[in-house]
Amino acid sequence: MRTLPNFSRPRRLALGAALLLACAAPAFAQMAPGGASKTKVGVIELTEAKVPYQVTLPGRAVAFEQTDIRPRVEGVIEEIVYTPGAPLQVGDLMYRIEGASYEAELAAAEAALAGAKASVQSATATAERYRKLDGVGVTREDVESAEVALMQAEADQRSAEASLKTAQLNVDRTEIRAPIQGVPEVSEFSVGALVTANQSDALTTLTRLDPIYVDLTESSARLLRTRERIADGQLKMGDKLDVSLTLENGQSYDIKGSLVSPGRLVSSTTGSVDFRMQFDNPDNLIMPGMFLRANVTVGETDAVLVPQRATDRSATGKLTAFVAKDGKAQQVTLTSAGTYQNAWVVTEGVSAGDMLIVDGLKNLRADAEVETVAVTIDADGVVTDAAQETSDAAAEPAPAAE
Structure with a gap:
């Protein structure tokens, strides 16, 4: 015969309470109607609307003008x-090269022209x-010889005029001026350096930043799908593309862009496919080489x-x-x-009219029985009980009459 353990009175009372709770739990679960409890969920009614069709594209900034x-x-x-x-503006002086020898050549060319x-x-x-x-x-x-001598003298004069023009250009080129509007980099050569005509090494780089180009990249497959939606009438094109930028730090760029060249x-x-936009x-x-994101509004759908x-x-x-239908959650x-x-x-x-479940989704399973509560959801995704929101609005005091 098996001997039962000898528990003290406090331990016997605790053991009895635990057995009582264990037996009571199933009995409480069976009290729910239909043998299972319903999950309370918040729902909103879906509606159809004309929505801007937007795509997000990667892009890279390119200088509007840049020259060495x-x-x-x-x-x-x-x-x-x-x-x-x-x-710098167009024509602003950037470098001055020693020009005494070119001025001497200019003086000699002027003298040669005077002689001619x-x-x-x-x-x-x-x-x-x-x-x-x-x-x-x-x-x-003798007459023909004199006429030939005159033609030769006139030819010598034109040659002297060309030499004078070349000498004047060389003098002018001793002053290097900005060919475009822009911002110059640090000079790669210092005062006293000997430079040659049309050398391979640039003295500096001049870049125009306003306006600026942004090259956007779009998948050719998605481009075909968009054109197919336009042809089917599912997408209505706008008068022009609405393009806004997001910078590398997440900041929105307020100025809109325009299409320069379609891919x-x-x-x-x-x-x-690459598209070039101008901003x-x-x-x-925005600086050349910067990576950006562009939100492009193509039209309405x-x-x-x-x-x-x-x-x-x-x-x-x-x-x-999940949508709520016939008292159940359908995925x-x-x-x-x-x-x-x-x-x-x-x-x-x-589709429009469906009751979308937006709250109470944790551990929700398909075909689970649900009890719906009408809610609202704001632009930040915050859910509010619709009945409570209406009650709070009605409880606000009316403004005093002036």
């Missing part, structure tokens, strides 16, 4: 006039005199907005949500065409 500054004559740098980083003009005057007078004396005091051969070629390596950049906030907090995405990429698979604010733009899976 190189000398066009040989010489020693006498002076660096500009200040690195200070904006004198020769033309002399040859002209001789030719006119010989024409008058043709057949009287001079032969026809016509698909990259053989990435399968993408005003008065504060030089008829769709249902589903708050993102009410959805779940599986490891395979399937987007799902649906959604097809989205991008996002708008904090919601998915859904084209398939739900």
Whole structure:
């Protein structure tokens, strides 16, 4: 015969209470109607609306204009006039190269031109005199020789004029001026350095930052899908693309852009198409080479907005949500065409009038019995009891009459 353990009175009382609770728990669960308790969930009624169709594209900033500054004559740098980083206008002086030798060549060219003009005057007078004396005091051969000498003198004058123009250009080129509006970099050469005409090494780089280009990249496959939606009438194009930028730090760029060049070629390596946009950049906030995100509004589409907090995405990429129907939670698979604010733009899976479950989703399973409560959800995803919100609004005192 088995001997029962000998418990003290306090321990016997505790053991009895535990056995009583264990027996009572199943009995309490059976008290729920239908043998199972309902999960209380918050729902909103979905509606169809015209939603801006937006896509988010990666982009990179490109300078509107950029040029390397190189000398066009040989010489020693006498002076660096500009200040690195200070904006320059077209024609502002940047470098001054020693020009004494070029000024001497200019003076020699001026003298040569003066001599050529004198020769033309002399040859002209001789030719006119010989024409008058043709057949009287001079032969026809003398007249022709005088005319040839005049033509030679005129040719020498034109050559002297060209040499003078070249000499003047060389003198002018000893002063290197900004060919475009922009911001210069630090000079790669210092005063006293010997430079040559059209050398490979640039003296500095001049970049125009306002306006600025942004090259956007779009998948060719998604571009085809968008064109298909336009052809089917599902998407209505706007008058122009509405493009806004997000900077690398997450800050929104307030100035809108405009399309400069639509993409016509698909990259053989990435399968993408490049679009060039132009943005005003008065504060030089966007710099060449900066990576950006662009939100492009293509047009409007008829769709249902589903708050993102009410959805779940599986490891395979399937987007799902729960709707309340006939007192049960039904899981649906959604097809989205991008996002708008904090919601998915859904084209398939739900329709207007469906009761979307947005609260009480934790541990919710398909076909679970639910008790719905009407709620509202704001732009930040905060859920509020609709009845309580209406009650609070009615309880607010009316404004005093003036």
